[in-house]
Amino acid sequence: MKKIMLVFGTRPEAIKMAPLILEFKKNPFKFETKVCVTGQHKEMLEQVLDFFSVVPDYNLNIMKPQQDLYDVTSNVMSGLREVFQKEKPDYVLVHGDTTTCMAASLAAFYQQIKVVHVEAGLRTNNIYSPWPEEINRQITSRIAMYHFAPTELSKNNLLRENIAETIIDITGNTVIDALLIAQDIIKSNLEVENEIQAIVAEMGYDVKRLDSEKKMVLITGHRRENFGQGFMNICNAIKKLSQNYPSIDFVYPMHLNPNVRNAIDSVFPDFTKIANLFFIEPLEYREFVYLMSKSYLILTDSGGVQEEAPSLGKPVLVMRDTTERPEAVIAGTVKLVGSDTNKIFEETSRLIENKINYVEACKAINPYGDGKACERIVANEIFVK
Known part of the structure; x- marks a missing residue:
């Protein structure tokens, strides 16, 4: 043994x-x-x-x-x-x-x-x-x-x-193994889904707002390389997007790191007044998988999300200058946008407004297993x- x-x-x-x-x-x-x-x-x-x-x-x-x-x-x-x-x-x-x-x-x-x-x-x-x-x-x-x-x-x-x-x-x-296990748990039990919706609502976002017309962009950020000006740029891009697309919800489960929170506080001193922007507390894995499945597209600097989201058919814009996961870039499931405010805005806008580009990104095959x-x-x- x-x-x-x-x-x-x-x-x-x-x-x-x-x-x-x-x-x-x-x-x-x-x-x-x-x-x-x-x-x-x-x-x-x-x-x-x-x-x-x-x-x-x-x-x-x-x-x-x-x-x-x-x-x-x-x-x-x-x-x-x-x-x-x-x-x-x-x-x-x-x-x-x-x-x-x-x-x-x-x-x-x-x-x-x-x-x-x-x-x-x-x-x-x-x-x-x-x-x-x-x-x-x-x-x-x-x-x-x-x-x-x-x-x-x-x-x-x-x-x-x-x-x-x-x-x-x-x-x-193995992240795909974990994702499929989580999906099975969520989909097989209506009580679990209802519990997830209640928890996410308690954290600050009511998933029931979403329907055939209402879309949601999910955002995550935590990488050290973006600390400082990088996160300031990301927050400014989110602000511009929320202003230009008032019918779309922008949901950002905030990482606990003070470097992330300080940037958010600086750009959004009173974000509760922005009707379609939701900075919520960190979510457990189960709730985050559920939000990914409900999203229209995802903005992230996370490595794991680059691997997971394509299995859910979700396009990903990666807010980093480099990625150690180029397979996804080659496959078309993710696109690098760095931490440049204008590029984040432009590429997100393109996926929101150009249905052909969006569908192509959704159909790309996940290279991770x-x-x-x-x-x-x-x-x-x-x-x-």
Whole structure:
């Protein structure tokens, strides 16, 4: 029996690792599955764990006020030292590009534990964009002994870095597995949908406003690279859009980070007076999936949303200058607009006003998988050697 430990710390990681945890736990005679969360995110992380009924074996609870990347990195590594010494896992699985991912990989390496990287091979090849995510994933790739790449392009990125093809497997992205599980839960139970609508309304937006005539644009933003002027530009674009399209609702679940909230407060000192603009509190994963399904299009700087929205047939405008997910750009499911106020406005307007462009974006095929990534990972031969 192999002992598997999955380590993650943020909400996006939790969403993508939860279905993998459930898949490993389907095989209790093959795997002893342990879960360690670092708490790099706290409330938002716990929401996802509750939704997927995942109970961590360890919680490092590293989140502290005013912490920076030095604090996160050192606290993850020191916390995992004791966990790894106690559990002695055969494999540590990490995900993506967070500071938790990088620090956990290094902590496992220091104890000569095999590191497996889920969602491996994403690249912009600019270590400052996105920052610090690009360098996190590059460091993790140097440490990992096996790489589960979501797409052919991700695999090719790894091959160009002289990583052997024999230790790379293309699986699709586990975020699609999570999305399909969430959709099934929501669609199969009218009481769940009614509960979701009530929660979203309590947060500040009544989904029942939407009908065949009323549209909603969903907005998210949280990336460090947009802190400061970037978020100011994004907020100014939202303001201009809400003024030019009064019949469309613009809904922005606000990230908890003060850098995001301060920009919103600066541009919208009294946003409650704008009838079609809704800055609401952060949503749990279930509620956010529901809002995505009800949206007309999505403005985001999130990596996960770039992968999820195409499976729901929703066009995505990415408010970043670069993306480590060019497959979606090539497929036509997303378009980069940066944090330029005018470009965000112009490209959003084009999708609102040009039906042909909108329909083409909706029909584009999602390049990130079929919802069976977790099955492929668990069945990989490395876990049965």
